[in-house]
Amino acid sequence: MSMHTNSVATSLQKDQQDLHLIRYFEALREAFDQEMTRDPNVFLFGLDVDDHKGIQGSTLGLVEKFGRDRVFGTPLSEDAMTGVAIGAAMAGYRPIHTHIRMDFMLLCMNQLVNMAAKAHYMYNGQVQVPLVVRTMIGRSWGQGGQHSQALHSLFMHIPGLKVVAPSNAHDAKGCMIAAIRDNNPVIFIEHRLLYSTEGFVPKNSYEVPLGKARILVPGSDVTIVAISHMVMEALRARKHLDSIGISAEIIDPISLWPLDMDTIVASVQKTKKLLIVDNAWLTCGASSEILSRTIEMFQEEDHVLPAIARMGFAPTTCPTTRPLENLFYPNGRTIAVKAYEMVKGKSAKAWEPPVDARAEIDEFKGPF
Amino acid sequence: MSMHTNSVATSLQKDQQDLHLIRYFEALREAFDQEMTRDPNVFLFGLDVDDHKGIQGSTLGLVEKFGRDRVFGTPLSEDAMTGVAIGAAMAGYRPIHTHIRMDFMLLCMNQLVNMAAKAHYMYNGQVQVPLVVRTMIGRSWGQGGQHSQALHSLFMHIPGLKVVAPSNAHDAKGCMIAAIRDNNPVIFIEHRLLYSTEGFVPKNSYEVPLGKARILVPGSDVTIVAISHMVMEALRARKHLDSIGISAEIIDPISLWPLDMDTIVASVQKTKKLLIVDNAWLTCGASSEILSRTIEMFQEEDHVLPAIARMGFAPTTCPTTRPLENLFYPNGRTIAVKAYEMVKGKSAKAWEPPVDARAEIDEFKGPF
Amino acid sequence: MDKLAPQLYKKMLLIRKLELRLAEIYHTDAVKSPVHLSVGQESIAVGICDPLNKDDLVSNTYRCHATYIAKGGDLREMMAELYGKSQGCAGGKAGSMHLVDMKNGVVGASAVVGTTIPIAAGLALAMKFDAKKTGKQRIVVSVFGDGGTEEGCFYETINFAALRKLPMIFVCENNRLAIHTPIERRWATEKLCERIQTYGIETHKIDDADVFKIRETISSAAEKIRNTGEGPIFIECATYRWLEHVGPFDDHKDNYRDLEEYARWKKNDQIDRLAGMLDENTRNQIQQEVTDMIKDAEIFAENSPYPAAEELYTHVYAH
């Protein structure tokens, strides 16, 4: 697992010497710890943040360190608890509200869309809503239709919200710190299968800016933009492609809104080919938006339009059984084949990459 | 107002002789009346459907005719009432649930997305959810940020839902009948400013199929795909363009999901230019999806890619004051100018179309 | 009562006269906003806000003119907001349904029923945190209609507020109507206070809209919460909406409501009642002051410019 996060760390953290190898959930915890220490107005709450499992470890130890006023569980009332977070944010606090599944956010859309996103604008700057909403995308082991949704595009659609989905420990920590310091509501999307992945992470506090994409691996033949857990699959695809001499550039937008189109377009100008792999459904998704803006920006500059393709969840509810679930998600091999076809043309002879080891998927059996 | 609906009626209803000129809300009422007469399992409920205003007239007289068991108001409990609708639908009824503003649907996203959209799939066909959710997009006269949202893309994103947004009386009636008969949850989007527009509507019952776009006016120089109330603005733009010799083909998708890309792509193959005008925000919107699919389908056929542009709401919360609100929405003139630039090229000399009469907007002062 | 009656009278009269003035000029289209008037309900807003401190907060629904004024919201800015002008309390972006004046303790109102109730609890939570540092307990009053109590978030908030003993007062303005639907078609029973008591919350039910009674109830509730740092307290106030749900007219011909009930409430009008308690001089003077304030606000609104085009893009994101 450390391959890609390694590369992030080495390529980007050259001058931050003091790194340690930690897992995604530990990186998050480090962010909470450092920000709560720095700013007494930061507090963290939500269902189960204060139990002995501590949201898969990401909040463990915080009650002991910061007390029950600043780290507390709630009743099962997602809608009102979101309103509570917004109110506290308007009053100058910096709440971090946690949902253990993104699917549950459908219960608090009214507060997020009608109030959090709009308050600063509608009240003409009289209030700000510096709120972080942590939310986890589930996957695998029969979690199924109501525990596996990735709904980032619903939030990207709404002016006033920011949306981030870091794919590795380094960016999880830096993005969380940036999100906590941001004066807007930020939907912070974690992926359950990333929780145990390791990466080299600076021990000190740092921000990964919201609105800046990262070129994870440079390449020349095709640009692959991948989101959230699909970054791991894209990196697997890159290896397969490498083995047959195709050089893929892998970009992680990290921040889905604001969206760093400049980095993506610069890459596609070089490779002339863009494959977008979303960890979500396609229709009206992040993939549609990235495709659309790429075309618009190329047209604006009168450039020859690149070849573009998208991959994402099958247009169905996520089934629980493993054979169907495997078909529901893109993976390193299907991504590699798609990129191969884009590079070699439709008439290229069929290619089947070898089976990957995918520890974070194949070995996942909870905890949920 | 009758110009465009006239053309729908004449071009498409040649053999349905028995037409009458009625308004959008009357066309809806006619659909309810006829379907409730035909099928005793259809019932209509929601806040205020049974009061003396009858949802701007669209439900007037139905209580008297069908009784309080089949036409009834509810408490202010959008979330649970949606669950009630889903349960009744699972039991074989065909509920029509009404929201007077689309913004309020944010309160029942959990039921719609986690249950209505998924039940048929997740329970492997053991239940169906033949539900119509009527919802109105508000606009103008200071309704502002929380009463003017058009959130169709949120529903288009979710497999299992259908989404329609008819722009005229004829399609309102036919689509409503089709939606009621459909065995899936259908989000039926009305626009407040269309309510008083007139059109020739067959007196008999008929279906406008979900999934079929309509070419409202044929043209050769540019394809304009417009959604909901933007159809009226696009038709105004067409007139302006016509006056300077540019022939625009106006397409109304009617059904946003399923989406009839074939009709759109066939048009763009002819005109080589596509302007998408959504009645919504752009990011991850219907416009992104239409743009993306157009590109994908052209690439699939190895056609030269067309010029594509999108227009929609400004990326802000909708402000109440008229001068800012005017800037928030595309209109016939801004659409015409954009199409003109697409046809004539960026270097074409500036053109400013004359001011339109826009009765449905300029004269609107409620009722809300 | 010597100072209280004129003070409350003035506040109620200001609300009444301003709203009736809005109704009067509505046909001129100067006010480009759907107006939900509180005519007839003024004693609640005034009874609630009068005993509050400037840095206490009142949180509201779209029917927010009355509490905005009663809490001391800037009148000129309110009028300019209704006119859609740049000097409005929200620069013309909010209109009648979303009035806000944080400097005077008026939290932004919302056009979506129920939405502001949990937000008020969040503000109260913040005040509870603050009080541990400052030693001073501010409070929030959350106002909502009978319809608002039907939304699930109301119960979620009540439970949370009781669990955390938040320094807040809930006030249900029960006018027995949600748009045109009477309470009997929406509430299974009318035992709202009994229900709220099961959360361990102290409740008060005031059925005559008596402005002194409301004021006194809020005043002792506020004092209790300030002293102990612990709330919440719940108050249900019966009242009656004289005019249509939205818009400047009465709708008595529409035949959906009991006109005898209206007549009863009209006879019980707290503004008339307090007028009767004042000598003519005081009354006249207050009436003049109120008229002048409204005129002044109107002129301010008229003279204020509309927002410039670039305002469309300000405050989408905070920096």
Add this chain to the structure above:
Amino acid sequence: MDKLAPQLYKKMLLIRKLELRLAEIYHTDAVKSPVHLSVGQESIAVGICDPLNKDDLVSNTYRCHATYIAKGGDLREMMAELYGKSQGCAGGKAGSMHLVDMKNGVVGASAVVGTTIPIAAGLALAMKFDAKKTGKQRIVVSVFGDGGTEEGCFYETINFAALRKLPMIFVCENNRLAIHTPIERRWATEKLCERIQTYGIETHKIDDADVFKIRETISSAAEKIRNTGEGPIFIECATYRWLEHVGPFDDHKDNYRDLEEYARWKKNDQIDRLAGMLDENTRNQIQQEVTDMIKDAEIFAENSPYPAAEELYTHVYAH
């Protein structure tokens, strides 16, 4: 009681043994689904479902094995579903958290807390409509946990059900835990039944999980609703979850719960109690039957094929 005790014993034992068997084989990864076991809580499911007719409905949460089995859900199809097989009750698409068997009156369960409560009310509304045509009043039982009552939709549903007098029974399985959080951190008070009474709803609180008492309460409630066509009735049943929230193990070492409480509940185990009421012969026979049924279901599940690839795209839309 002569026939009742063996009947209830058998149902409870079937649930217990099947779930313990799941726990036993869980490490083999045959069951590829997060399992929320009801071990210790069986008397509620059985007490509820035993007096229902086949065409009555039970509506559930993700912790749904017990009611599925008690209501007569197909055991083979359940096991095949847990195995992710094509002959599962939902063709392998649903897994443990969304069991469904409409032909036996088991409404599809949901993994989102609270979601099924209003849906049950919709089913009850349909039954009320149906009864006007058929003259026969079916009923729905909506089951949820103590945590479920904290979601706003619960109160919205209670109000609507009371307003429309829906033919349904609400059952709160109060195990005083939501995952690991004790009720004291989530409920402001424990006066749930008192609260529900304020809606004009008849309530019953059963604090010892006595299977006969639960059965009898449901049975008379159902009869009353069938006779009058009017509900709802609300029942709160205390119970205790013996194992971890999700998964096959106990988690007593985790130190978040009161082990004396567990010991008390264990002593009160209804399965042991009923076993003691039966003669050895009957007991042995029932145990054998239950073991055979489980074995049979397991073999069925093992032999069932996985769904074919094209199943991914079936039933996305109904035709």
